[in-house]
Amino acid sequence: MKIVVGIKQVPETTNVKINEKTKNIDRRGISGVINQYDRHALEAAFDIKAKTGAEVIVMTMGPDDFVVSLQEALALGADSAILLSDRAFAGADTLATGYVLSEAIKKIGDVDLVLLGQQSVDADTGQMGPIVSEFLDMSQVTYASKLDVDGDTLRIKRYLETVEQDVIAKLPVLVTVTDQANEPKYVNVVEIAKSFEKSVITWHASDLNLDDDRVGQAGSPSVVRSISSPEAVAKDNHKLADNPQDAADELVRILKDKNILVEDK
Amino acid sequence: MELLKENWIFAEVDLNKVNPITYQLITKMNQISNLPVTVVLIEGSNESLEDDIKEYGPDKIITIKNDQLAQGNDLEMTNALDTLIDKTGRPNSFVFAATVVGRSLAPRLQARLRTGLTADCLDLHFEDDDTLVQTKPSYGDNIMCEIVVPNHRPQMATVRSNVFEAKKFNNPSTKVINITNLKVVKDNQLTILSKPLPQESAESITEASRIVAIGRGDKTEENLTNAKRLADKLHAVIGVTRPLTDLDEFDINDQIGQSGQSVSPDILINLGISGAVQYTAGISNAKTIVSANTDKDAPIFKYSDYYYVGNAEEFSKALERALQ
Ligand SMILES: Cc1cc2nc3c(=O)[nH]c(=O)nc-3n(C[C@H](O)[C@H](O)[C@H](O)COP(=O)(O)OP(=O)(O)OC[C@H]3O[C@@H](n4cnc5c(N)ncnc54)[C@H](O)[C@@H]3O)c2cc1C
Ligand SMILES: Cc1cc2nc3c(=O)[nH]c(=O)nc-3n(C[C@H](O)[C@H](O)[C@H](O)COP(=O)(O)OP(=O)(O)OC[C@H]3O[C@@H](n4cnc5c(N)ncnc54)[C@H](O)[C@@H]3O)c2cc1C
Numbered sequence: 001m002k003i004v005v006g007i008k009q010v011p012e013t014t015n016v017k018i019n020e021k022t023k024n025i026d027r028r029g030i031s032g033v034i035n036q037y038d039r040h041a042l043e044a045a046f047d048i049k050a051k052t053g054a055e056v057i058v059m060t061m062g063p064d065d066f067v068v069s070l071q072e073a074l075a076l077g078a079d080s081a082i083l084l085s086d087r088a089f090a091g092a093d094t095l096a097t098g099y100v101l102s103e104a105i106k107k108i109g110d111v112d113l114v115l116l117g118q119q120s121v122d123a124d125t126g127q128m129g130p131i132v133s134e135f136l137d138m139s140q141v142t143y144a145s146k147l148d149v150d151g152d153t154l155r156i157k158r159y160l161e162t163v164e165q166d167v168i169a170k171l172p173v174l175v176t177v178t179d180q181a182n183e184p185k186y187v188n189v190v191e192i193a194k195s196f197e198k199s200v201i202t203w204h205a206s207d208l209n210l211d212d213d214r215v216g217q218a219g220s221p222s223v224v225r226s227i228s229s230p231e232a233v234a235k236d237n238h239k240l241a242d243n244p245q246d247a248a249d250e251l252v253r254i255l256k257d258k259n260i261l262v263e264d265k
Numbered sequence: 266m267e268l269l270k271e272n273w274i275f276a277e278v279d280l281n282k283v284n285p286i287t288y289q290l291i292t293k294m295n296q297i298s299n300l301p302v303t304v305v306l307i308e309g310s311n312e313s314l315e316d317d318i319k320e321y322g323p324d325k326i327i328t329i330k331n332d333q334l335a336q337g338n339d340l341e342m343t344n345a346l347d348t349l350i351d352k353t354g355r356p357n358s359f360v361f362a363a364t365v366v367g368r369s370l371a372p373r374l375q376a377r378l379r380t381g382l383t384a385d386c387l388d389l390h391f392e393d394d395d396t397l398v399q400t401k402p403s404y405g406d407n408i409m410c411e412i413v414v415p416n417h418r419p420q421m422a423t424v425r426s427n428v429f430e431a432k433k434f435n436n437p438s439t440k441v442i443n444i445t446n447l448k449v450v451k452d453n454q455l456t457i458l459s460k461p462l463p464q465e466s467a468e469s470i471t472e473a474s475r476i477v478a479i480g481r482g483d484k485t486e487e488n489l490t491n492a493k494r495l496a497d498k499l500h501a502v503i504g505v506t507r508p509l510t511d512l513d514e515f516d517i518n519d520q521i522g523q524s525g526q527s528v529s530p531d532i533l534i535n536l537g538i539s540g541a542v543q544y545t546a547g548i549s550n551a552k553t554i555v556s557a558n559t560d561k562d563a564p565i566f567k568y569s570d571y572y573y574v575g576n577a578e579e580f581s582k583a584l585e586r587a588l589q
Contacts, residue, residue, distance in 0.1 A: 016404050025408065098376060123403055125384035127372035130339065134376035139340055139454035142369040159462065160337075160365045162279045168456040221381030221417040225398075227410045235554065236570045247573045248583035251555060254571070258430045259285045260532050260553050261499075261588075 001054035001152075001171070003045045003113045004105055005078070006132070007038040009062060009069040010122045018229050025227065034069045037117025039184035041177040045115050046077050046185075048149045055079050057108060061089060061100050067200050075187045075195035082108075086205040091217030094123075098131030100215055103208045105136060113154070114174040118143050129176035138174045141167050145180040267354035268418055270395075271325070272298045275346075275370070276306040276318060277362040278335070280461055283314050286362040288431035290424060291321040295434065299394050300357055303327060305349070307342060309335040315441050322436030329444045333451065337366065337459070340452045343373040348447060350378070355418045358397045360389070363423035371423050381414030382421040387428050397422065427531060427552065468502050470519060475501035476530045476551075478521055480544075481508045482537020482558060483577040492536055495581045498588050504528065506544050522547040534584075536577040540565025557581070 009032040019026040034042075045056045058073040060066045061084035070081035084104055092100070105111050114136070119126035126142070133140035146157035156167040156175065169175070205215065213219060238254075240247035255261040272294055277284040287304070294302045301324035308314050310330045318326055327349070334345055350356070355378070361367035363385045375382040387409075388400040397420040399412045414420040470476055477496040479489065496503050504521045521528055523543040529550035536557055538544060545568050548554065556569040557580040566572045573580045 011404075016407055018408070025404075093381065094372065095376065095379065095381065121404075123384075125372075125382075126368050127375070127382060127384060130369055130372035131376040133340075134343070134373045139338075139452050140369070140373065141455065142339070143365050158365070160279060160459075161284060162282075162462055163459050164462050165460075166458045170454045173454055221379070221414050222383060222412050223415060225411045225413055227403075227408055229408060235568060237566065238571050240571055240573045242575070244573070244575060244579040244583040245586065247575075247580060248587040251571055251573075251584065252587040255532070255553070257432060258553075259289060259427060 001048070001052050001112045002108070002110055003048060003054050003056050003115060004108060004111050005038070005041050005045045005056060005058045005073070006101055006114070006116045006128065007042070007058055007060050007069055007073060008035045008117070008120045009033065009060065009066045010035045010120055018227060032065065032068065034072060035117050035120050035122075037119060037121070037177065037179060040179050040181050041115040041117050042073055042076060042078070043182045043184040044144075044147050044175075044177050045113075047147075047182065048113070049077070051149055054113075057082065059084065059101070059104060061085070061092075061097060061104075070200045071195050072187065072192055074198045074200075075192040076185065080198065081200045083200050083202045084208075085202055088205045088212070088216045091220060092215065093220035093222045094125055094127040094131055095221060096215050096217075096219035098128055098135060099219060100208070100210065101128070102132045102135035103210055104203060105132070107203070107208055112152075112171040114138070114172075116174070116176045118176045118178045126176070129174060133174040136174065138172055139169065140174045140176075141169050142176045143178050144175050145178050147175065147177070147181055269354035269356045271301045271303045271356045273356040273359040273419065274302065274304045274323070275359065275361045275367065276304050276314070277364060277366055278306070278308060278314060279366075280459070281309070281312060281314075283317050284362060284364065284426075285431060286364065286424070286426045287318065288321045289427070289429040290360055290362070291318070291323050292432045292434070293389065293424075293429040294360070295322060297390050299391070301325060303356070305329070305346070307331065307334050307345065310445075319436075319439050319441070320433050321431060322434030323439060324436070325440045325442065327442045327444060329447055331445075331447060331449055333449050334447075336457055338452050338455055338457060339369050339373050340455075341449060342370050343377055344450045345447055346370075346374055347377050349444070350419075357395050357418060357420065359419040359421050361421070361423045363425045367423045371421055375421050378419070380417040380419060380421060381412075382423070383412045383414075384423050386422045386424045389422065389424065396420075470502050470504045470521065470528050471526050473502035473504075473528065474531045475499050476504045476521075476528055476532070477501045477534045477536065477581075478504040478506070478538060479509060479536050480506040480538030482539070483581075484509060484512075484537070488536075488578045488581075491578055491581050491585075495534075495585050498585055499532075499534075501530075501532075501534070504533075506538055506541075534581075535565055535569070536581055538565050539563055540568060
């Protein structure tokens with residue numbers, strides 16, 4: 001079995017500020033770490049590897065310093081690591097990122113399972129899983145809270161608003177993993193150092209079969225027009241009626257209008 | 266590809282019930298859109314949820330009645346929506362709930378249509394009639410971004426629950442179009458079994474979506490009993506300020522604030538709480554805050570969306586009656 005795990009390197013803290021001069025996010029002094037949810041995706045892969053002897057390939061698209069996260073994944077137990085790096089990839093939105101990831105997975109070939117985190121903690125979209133599955137023509141199971149492998153099927157539990165689902169998925173399939181799925185392991189520095197014996201493979205745009213119009217900024221339909229730090233949300237400070245019953249009736253009416261109190265909940 | 270001068274909303278259905286976010290989206294779209302507002306509903310062949318949706322007054326409801334689709338497989342629903350759009354033309358925008366369902370289906374359709382999608386929006390407005398300006402948080406809500414999709418249609422977005430108000434609206438010209446013969450391509454890779462989630466009991470305050478919080482001003486035995494009855498009625502959890510942890514029945518796990526728990530309920534009702542900074546430090550993520558206090562200058566009112574000046578016990582009893 002061949003498993004690909006997609007990981008993203010994200011800032012160590014989400015407590016970022018806008019630089020008043022550049023109007024960009026100020027990342028000075030913030031180092032990069034593996035996106036927390038991706039640790040759970042990796043752990044799920046290692047679990048399956050332990051049971052089936054599967055091969056685990058870890059992959060990221062990003063600048064060269066994302067290599068640090070790939071090394072850590074190798075130290076944790078991945079068999080090989082691929083960095084997708086090219087200036088042409090810069091400025092990609094989810095559509096363009098998903099396109100490159102899916103082309104790289106096609107190049108690897110015969111992949112049975114693609115595991116991603118449920119979402120990144122910086123951009124927070126969670127869109128990569130469904131986009132990559134679509135481009136690979138694979139079925140998808142998002143937000144998996146539990147995964148068990150059983151021959152060439154996976155048993156997955158996931159939770160919707162008011163519904164619990166048990167999904168039996170035949171391979172090949174793409175699954176995105178929540179933080180409830182497992183307890184990720186961490187590695188020490190020595191093991192990371194040892195992992196440098198396994199080297200990271202780099203693929204540039206020219207190594208993949210890409211349509212130039214579909215990568216990087218050119219391939220990105222969405223445009224981030226502005227970013228800002230939100231002010232603390234100002235409260236309404238609406239004074240309710242003086243008589244207690246009038247006040248209570250008024251409040252219940254408002255809360256129902258706003259759907260904060262939904263009937264029969 | 267033909268463009269359709271309409272804005273679309275995907276109706277989210279959880280176990281034969283329309284999720285209220287759908288109504289919130291209809292009201293919002295009706296307010297901001299100059300183009301007709303269409304709701305796309307996928308439901309089982311014996312259901313008629315369009316009747317509920319109608320009460321919020323969209324211009325059109327397209328119902329796809331199909332038992333297979335109603336099971337909620339993302340790939341099958343993507344195929345169905347893509348087929349529908351193939352027939353009608355691409356809408357100007359297409360918005361979804363930022364729930365597990367919406368956040369799984371919308372991006373797959375985005376990729377199929379090769380357009381832009383903004384996740385988890387907190388606000389939407391139109392510019393020049395048809396450009397959808399989407400405001401979304403990032404970095405765990407520390408940053409707000411404004412995103413547009415200038416050259417692709419539909420402009421897609423998922424929107425968080427309870428940021429917009431739903432209002433019933435009588436629109437006599439709502440058209441309902443039933444589609445019963447849509448061809449469904451079955452996904453043979455997945456078998457999905459769904460069952461309702463059991464309602465949680467003994468929820469912890471950090472997870473609770475509703476909290477009734479009690480302070481020193483509402484501390485008597487009788488008041489506590491009242492507050493608990495109110496909490497029961499609301500399916501809310503009880504939280505307290507630090508002074509109340511002196512009582513046997515409360516401890517640090519029930520205490521809200523700097524040295525207690527941080528809470529993020531949809532609604533928090535403060536009874537007889539002054540609003541010391543050590544307390545308010547724990548409630549900054551509460552969405553709607555209601556407070557009752559006899560002191561018209563109580564600091565807690567500054568943090569409140571709604572406040573009642575007067576006796577907390579009388580207010581909590583009245584509230585219980587209002588909820589009958
Ligand atoms: C502040 C901000 C807001 C943004 N908002 C949007 C938006 O609303 N719409 C939009 O289309 N784009 C948006 N983008 C661009 C988007 O962040 C990038 O395309 C990003 O690389 C992928 O999206 P994501 O981080 O949301 O990943 P998600 O879809 O949240 O990630 C899910 C999983 O996919 C995998 N994954 C994600 N990125 C990579 C990668 N580079 N390599 C390998 N695996 C990966 C990981 O397993 C991850 O857990 C935004 C970017 C920023 C900085
Ligand atoms: C280091 C430190 C950490 C702390 N951590 C926390 C913490 O985590 N959580 C916490 O809660 N506190 C904490 N405190 C204590 C905090 O400073 C306050 O003392 C506490 O929050 C006050 O609780 P209260 O609002 O219930 O009581 P009070 O401040 O006594 O307020 C009672 C309120 O009830 C009103 N009232 C009286 N009678 C009625 C009535 N019949 N109807 C309606 N209203 C009435 C009064 O007008 C008053 O506003 C901490 C303090 C320190 C020093």
